[in-house]
Amino acid sequence: MAISKLRAVSVATAKTERVAQSLEDDIRSGKLGFGDQLESENALVRRFAVSRNTVRKGLETLAGKGLITTRVGIGSFVTFDGQPIDDALGWTRALSKQQDAVHTALLRLALIIDSDLSCMLKLRKYDFIAVDRTRSLKNTWRVVSIERSRVPLRQGLEAVVSDGLVDGSLSATLLSAGLRAASGEEWAEIECLSAEDAAIAGVTPGTPFLRTRRLVRDAEGEVIEYVVSLLDPKHFALHLEF
Amino acid sequence: MAISKLRAVSVATAKTERVAQSLEDDIRSGKLGFGDQLESENALVRRFAVSRNTVRKGLETLAGKGLITTRVGIGSFVTFDGQPIDDALGWTRALSKQQDAVHTALLRLALIIDSDLSCMLKLRKYDFIAVDRTRSLKNTWRVVSIERSRVPLRQGLEAVVSDGLVDGSLSATLLSAGLRAASGEEWAEIECLSAEDAAIAGVTPGTPFLRTRRLVRDAEGEVIEYVVSLLDPKHFALHLEF
DNA sequence: ATATCAGACCTGTTCAAACCTGTCTAATCT
DNA sequence: AGATTAGACAGGTTTGAACAGGTCTGATAT
Numbered sequence: 001m002a003i004s005k006l007r008a009v010s011v012a013t014a015k016t017e018r019v020a021q022s023l024e025d026d027i028r029s030g031k032l033g034f035g036d037q038l039e040s041e042n043a044l045v046r047r048f049a050v051s052r053n054t055v056r057k058g059l060e061t062l063a064g065k066g067l068i069t070t071r072v073g074i075g076s077f078v079t080f081d082g083q084p085i086d087d088a089l090g091w092t093r094a095l096s097k098q099q100d101a102v103h104t105a106l107l108r109l110a111l112i113i114d115s116d117l118s119c120m121l122k123l124r125k126y127d128f129i130a131v132d133r134t135r136s137l138k139n140t141w142r143v144v145s146i147e148r149s150r151v152p153l154r155q156g157l158e159a160v161v162s163d164g165l166v167d168g169s170l171s172a173t174l175l176s177a178g179l180r181a182a183s184g185e186e187w188a189e190i191e192c193l194s195a196e197d198a199a200i201a202g203v204t205p206g207t208p209f210l211r212t213r214r215l216v217r218d219a220e221g222e223v224i225e226y227v228v229s230l231l232d233p234k235h236f237a238l239h240l241e242f
Numbered sequence: 243m244a245i246s247k248l249r250a251v252s253v254a255t256a257k258t259e260r261v262a263q264s265l266e267d268d269i270r271s272g273k274l275g276f277g278d279q280l281e282s283e284n285a286l287v288r289r290f291a292v293s294r295n296t297v298r299k300g301l302e303t304l305a306g307k308g309l310i311t312t313r314v315g316i317g318s319f320v321t322f323d324g325q326p327i328d329d330a331l332g333w334t335r336a337l338s339k340q341q342d343a344v345h346t347a348l349l350r351l352a353l354i355i356d357s358d359l360s361c362m363l364k365l366r367k368y369d370f371i372a373v374d375r376t377r378s379l380k381n382t383w384r385v386v387s388i389e390r391s392r393v394p395l396r397q398g399l400e401a402v403v404s405d406g407l408v409d410g411s412l413s414a415t416l417l418s419a420g421l422r423a424a425s426g427e428e429w430a431e432i433e434c435l436s437a438e439d440a441a442i443a444g445v446t447p448g449t450p451f452l453r454t455r456r457l458v459r460d461a462e463g464e465v466i467e468y469v470v471s472l473l474d475p476k477h478f479a480l481h482l483e484f
Numbered sequence: 485a486t487a488t489c490a491g492a493c494c495t496g497t498t499c500a501a502a503c504c505t506g507t508c509t510a511a512t513c514t
Numbered sequence: 515a516g517a518t519t520a521g522a523c524a525g526g527t528t529t530g531a532a533c534a535g536g537t538c539t540g541a542t543a544t
Binding site for chain 3 (some may be wrong): 040041042056070072073074075076179
């Protein structure tokens, strides 16, 4: 990085950035640990001698980086434990035999309206981003899973359908939109494949597959993602450590 | 493969949630058993250093989950008869349709030697207590699950085979022997029933059942119990909150 | 001995005040 | 023009207090 730019940064630092940087240092240095509550915005106003809007902008950038989450009426909390937690929550799918290389194919990336799902999730809006994918073994091209994600449309996600997924990954896309999993539920059942799904998976209809449904929520309890996965039991097992 | 973290549950906790979570942990861990009376609201006020209204909101959420009931002038009592060790950790099995009453039948309670299992669990001794059970719907007597527990023999458990299970429950037996689950692993797969198991379950051989295997360890990492369950997918789903 | 009653302790309910974040706007500074 | 400020308002969370009424115990009167 150019020296001039460095100096520009250190000298003409916006107050917003100074607030964000100071707090980020506290977090990354461990001075503020995972789960700790930050001072209230008004306390930060006094500490940094800036206006509340400036403090809020600083907190916003931290939230955008996924370092903190903020809840109305309560405050801001550190949600950074050194590692991005992404899919670490919930169960782990393990390729049963060995970890064969898998290839992901995108079947669909579209805006849809699904009033049934909206009702089931108790949402007010019917708009979802649908992301349907299959995963296949790289050597045999055998389809081992079909995954259908539904992400309730919210601000910052409108461009996903036209621009595509970040790094080809839905979780990376959601993360870059500031959506971080805080809690969720998961179900696992057996489903005998429909003719349509069986055709996709290349098996005979009625073949029993493992079906998992996962509902992921953010810190505010808002639904981030609902995923239904159909997993070939020959290649997948669910694994959970607790 | 990644290790899932269950503990990173609620990070940004309101005080209300903190109270509820703490008490729920006490209940689900068996520290507070069925019928036990909780501390009075004022005692909880002092313990958690929050206001009584906050305590009451926490208790309300527990009551909403059916974990406790509260009686005017007396106090709150644990009304959760769920198995403290058994199903509390890891996946929860849910009877899918309604909460049909189930009847547990003991197929076997015996001392066995199983070198294969001992090897798999990396134990030094080969002795296990075998507890095989079926669960049936009370109305139809249809067998909905077959469960085979293997408990490595240790001091304080020798009399179990002759004396039977405490309250007819393996988890109560283990708890009374001072064995408390601290961590574990669980797998879920699909298994097409063998002729023998199909006969027990009263279905045709090859019927796909949900198979869960759970390995429970105590705080020292010693194996407490290894359970293989075969669950009728028509009546059971696995459910996990994280 | 029995009935009664006061007092201690419990939960049920309500409420205002204090504090928190979310949002917006207009004025000010550079 | 963009960053910053100061303020106002809305709405969620927590507090502290008050009062009502249920439950229990023990002292008291009969």
